[in-house]
Amino acid sequence: MGKYFDKVRFAITRIIQNNQNLLRTIRPRYDFRFAIVDYRDHPPESDYVYRKCDFTNHQAANTYIQNLKSDSGGDPPEAVLDGLDAACELNWRDNVDRLLFHISDSPPHGKIYHKFPEDRWPDGCLCGKTARDVLKKMKEKNISYHVLPCSNLLNMMITEFKTHIDVKILTFDDRITFEDVIARQVQQQLIDTEMTFRRT
Numbered sequence: 001m002g003k004y005f006d007k008v009r010f011a012i013t014r015i016i017q018n019n020q021n022l023l024r025t026i027r028p029r030y031d032f033r034f035a036i037v038d039y040r041d042h043p044p045e046s047d048y049v050y051r052k053c054d055f056t057n058h059q060a061a062n063t064y065i066q067n068l069k070s071d072s073g074g075d076p077p078e079a080v081l082d083g084l085d086a087a088c089e090l091n092w093r094d095n096v097d098r099l100l101f102h103i104s105d106s107p108p109h110g111k112i113y114h115k116f117p118e119d120r121w122p123d124g125c126l127c128g129k130t131a132r133d134v135l136k137k138m139k140e141k142n143i144s145y146h147v148l149p150c151s152n153l154l155n156m157m158i159t160e161f162k163t164h165i166d167v168k169i170l171t172f173d174d175r176i177t178f179e180d181v182i183a184r185q186v187q188q189q190l191i192d193t194e195m196t197f198r199r200t
């Protein structure tokens with residue numbers, strides 16, 4: 001995932017560049033806040049399950065990302081549900097649009113999410129987290145869930161997640177960059193929010 005760290009920083013910068021003025025027009029007393037959850041896997045597959053930088057300004061979030069190190073070891077599945085659960089538990093503000101961008105190249109543990117022969121926990125994460133519980137919480141907290149698939153290994157996960165929550169899939173390629181696809185989604189959300197304000 002290491003090669004995506006810079007892209008995430010660019011995405012945060014792009015959100016500020018492209019949308020700060022729009023946000024100020026729509027909601028003058030608000031600003032963008034960013035949080036990061038970086039997850040790996042349960043020991044012994046990895047050294048930590050997840051770490052986080054709770055909501056802060058874009059400079060602090062970017063500094064946090066700059067200090068991230070990637071580590072690929074162990075079996076292909078990762079503690080995806082632990083990461084998403086931690087994201088739900090962040091210090092989300094009230095009365096704001098809540099957007100979560102999940103950047104991933106590996107599925108969660110459990111045979112329902114992938115076809116890898118190697119999975120230390122084929123029945124699912126050993127801590128007992130399930131997509132049903134985690135995504136229910138996400139839905140209750142009004143968090144819009146976006147996935148940026150960084151490999152083609154996430155199809156089964158996405159199909160399963162869709163049975164629990166609305167999944168917005170953001171793809172990026174030569175025509176639209178990683179940072180633009182995220183910044184555009186943020187912009188669209190702002191425009192939608194403005195329309196809702198006008199109607200009410």
Ligand SMILES: [Zn+2]
Nearest residue numbers: 082125126127
């Ligand atoms: Zn777990």
